[in-house]
Ligand SMILES: Nc1ncnc2c1ncn2[C@@H]1O[C@H](COP(=O)(O)OP(=O)(O)OP(=O)(O)O)[C@@H](O)[C@H]1O
């Protein structure tokens with residue numbers, strides 16, 4: 037059994053996190069400036085050293101320092117070295133860790149792209165801030181694309197499809213349920229706003245292969261994937277939805293492993309409260325399910341947030357490992373948070389938790405971790421160990437050096453544009469115009485004769501779509517398993533009820549696949 041050293045309690049006893057319990061999720065909480073980021077950094081280092089890959093969003097740009105060793109000359113050096121001495125860490129030394137930089141905007145790291153289809157209508161609707169009716173329409177449009185083998189890769193595809201649907205509302209409504217020009221117009225406007233934020237860049241290819249988050253370096257250390265999130269944080273909903281998409285993507289892709297010796301990946305969700313802010317119930321249920329089930333896939337999720345009551349009970353109930361930094365006691369809400377935090381710990385008769393929470397110094401925390409039997413340890417007041425890498429950002433030059441040496445250099449950096457819905461629809465328009473011209477010239481009867489013989493553009497699109505899907509056999513297998521599982525899975529029912537009004541409009545066997553389609557990115 038291996039463990040990660042977290043720090044020492046007041047009696048000098050080491051406080052540790054068991055690697056075989058790290059998939060039982062964690063919480064790092066505390067008021068601003070109390071030491072959350074430093075705790076996170078130290079944990080990320082230890083996971084990496086233990087061969088566990090890590091994913092972390094860098095909200096303030098200060099985690100990039102993981103890539104370079106700390107230095108006696110750097111600010112904070114006295115704090116780090118002082119803490120190391122306090123803890124009797126004789127072997128404390130500065131060190132760097134293997135890092136891969138990512139950036140949705142492609143500026144400070146490799147671009148993280150996904151396709152519109154993979155994001156799916158549910159998450160896309162949330163990104164676009166659509167209401168329930170508009171979400172229903174988006175789902176129908178996705179369904180239509182699916183049934184016609186139209187690939188939705190980038191925004192261009194979605195735009196073309198929506199424009200086409202706006203001109204063919206009767207056809208689409210007849211097939212799937214009511215679609216109005218007004219609601220398509222609303223989606224189109226939301227898309228425009230989204231694009232003006234530069235967010236359309238995230239959609240397209242080459243899309244992220246999640247395997248690249250599981251890399252280990254030549255020395256057996258796990259790579260720490262750092263997503264630049266400073267710019268992204270300007271749209272908090274985009275940030276939270278995107279990170280959740282990534283979790284859901286991991287959830288779908290990974291096989292069941294139960295409780296592994298050590299996690300396959302540890303995912304730090306900083307500013308986690310954003311995920312739960314004004315979240316509709318159905319979406320919250322989906323989050324809860326993904327968090328619950330992902331642990332048996334060997335992924336540990338550590339939520340980082342200022343106030344622990346920001347995490348809904350259903351999710352908080354699944355958190356086994358806790359590092360609670362100081363909380364302030366100014367407002368009634370603060371008081372409530374302190375009480376709630378105190379109640380989540382296993383009682384230590386020698387420690388008045390509610391009082392201690394307000395007295396903890398910077399870099400000190402109340403710590404409780406899961407033991408072998410799965411029970412939480414008695415809470416201990418703990419001085420947290422100092423990280424070995426730099427506390428703080430990298431210079432542009434330093435970042436360029438790390439990026440240049442990245443194992444993924446060149447893989448994602450240039451976008452590719454293969455034939456997808458936009459091109460197929462454009463071709464369809466051209467064909468329609470050509471046909472109209474031909475009808476004028478040769479007469480309708482003559483053209484009809486020819487039309488019957490040739491494959492329609494939709495037919496061609498379907499065979500093309502099939503070929504692409506067949507290309508990723510592994511992806512199809514995962515989808516099939518998930519499709520089956522989803523029926524006995526509360527996630528499916530949560531989503532069904534969210535979209536109940538639409539689903540009930542549909543008859544018979546259509547419903548099953550339609551519901552699966554609703555979950556979009558989650559299920560495929
Ligand atoms: N374990 C530690 N050892 C030594 N110094 C620490 C430790 N933890 C925190 N500090 C010191 O406290 C400062 C603030 O910590 P940190 O940035 O982690 O706070 P935070 O809780 O993330 O704040 P915010 O909510 O504003 O992001 C650090 O820059 C560092 O100087």
Ligand SMILES: [Mg+2]
Pocket residue numbers: 072073074
């Ligand atoms: Mg911080």
